[in-house]
Amino acid sequence: MGTALITGASAGLGLEFAWQLATAKHDVVLVARDTERLERLASQLRAAAGVHAEVLTADLTDPADLERVAERLRDQTRPVGLLVNNAGLSLHQRFVGGDLDREEMALDLMVRSVMVLSHAAAQAMVERGRGAILNVASVAALFTSGTYSAHKAWVRTFTEGLAVDLRGTGVTATVLCPGLVHTEFHDRAGIDKSVLPDIAWLNPDDVVAAALADVRRGAVISTPSLRYRLASGVVRLLPRTAVRAFASYRKPVPDDAASAAGMGSLAPDADR
Known part of the structure; x- marks a missing residue:
């Protein structure tokens, strides 16, 4: 893989990607908004793994910052062998009546x-x-949990299409579709993690290890854990009316619990 560029690298799954890639002796480019956290992480990776860790502070919602990261990826004098598009956030609001x-x-x-x-x-x-x-x-890409589901559904379909475009080029595209993961993301979003049973939760090290293994073998869709692969298979077989009914059923629940039940706001992939 050579050098890996990871967005949302300062926390959550992004942090775990940085550590696992660095300990596998890959140089890393760390992208997030928090310079202090990135610099601290870069120092730790250099000391612990002996790799080159580059800090690239950027707010990916800002066009100028986004272009700086894109230019880093285009730089053939410092090639990036793996891009991990991991940055995300929890809106923690409903679309109707929410802040546009x-x-x-x-x-x-x-x-x-x-x-x-x-x-x-x-x-x-x-x-x-x-x-x-x-x-x-x-x-959540398979559910109807507001715009978060819509965003992740786009990422899933986009990546599958990209994999088709890249066939025969020596370049692969993989989409990671985890379930609920134990990270600080949920604490930052103010979400009560106790509303779901322990079996619903995955460990970030297992999720990242499975994702990187799938990247190495060229898999297009990576869904860590047997239970989430089975659950995803069941949801894909259900009529969409049933999936929408599940979303409707959870509406009377308070926002935190509703988001957890639908997995709409429980994004495990944020640096926020």
Whole structure:
């Protein structure tokens, strides 16, 4: 894989990606908004793993910052062999009556930035004849939990289409579709994790290890854990009326619990 560029690298799954890739002796480019946290992480990775860790502070909802990250991916003098599009956020609101500015920010972060960075990485990687793109979606892509589900459904379908485009180029595209993962994301979003049983939760190290193994073997869809693969298979077989009924059934529940039940706000992939 060579050098890996990870968005949302300062916390959550992004942090785990950084550690696992660095300990596997891959240099890393760490992208997030919090310079202090990135610099601290970079120092730790250099000391513990002996790799080169580059800090690239950027707000991916800002077009100028996004373009700086895209330019880093296009730089053939410092090639990036793996792009991990991991940054995300929890809106923690319903669409109707919600703040439209926040909706647009989420769309820019979880859809537009994935498209722009994937385009930049794919172009550079195809020229070299090797590379991999890993886009983090969610099992929420199969549900109807507001715009978060819509964003992750786009990422899933986009990555599948990208994998088709890249066939025969030496470059692969994988979409990671985890379920609920134990990270600080939920604490930051003010979500009560006790509303779901322990069996619903995955460990971030297991999720990341499974994702990287799937990238190495060229899998297009990566769904860590047997229970979530089975659950995803069941949801795909259900009539969409049943999936929508599940979303309707949870509406009277308070926001925190409702989000947890539908997995709409429980994104395991954020640096926020």
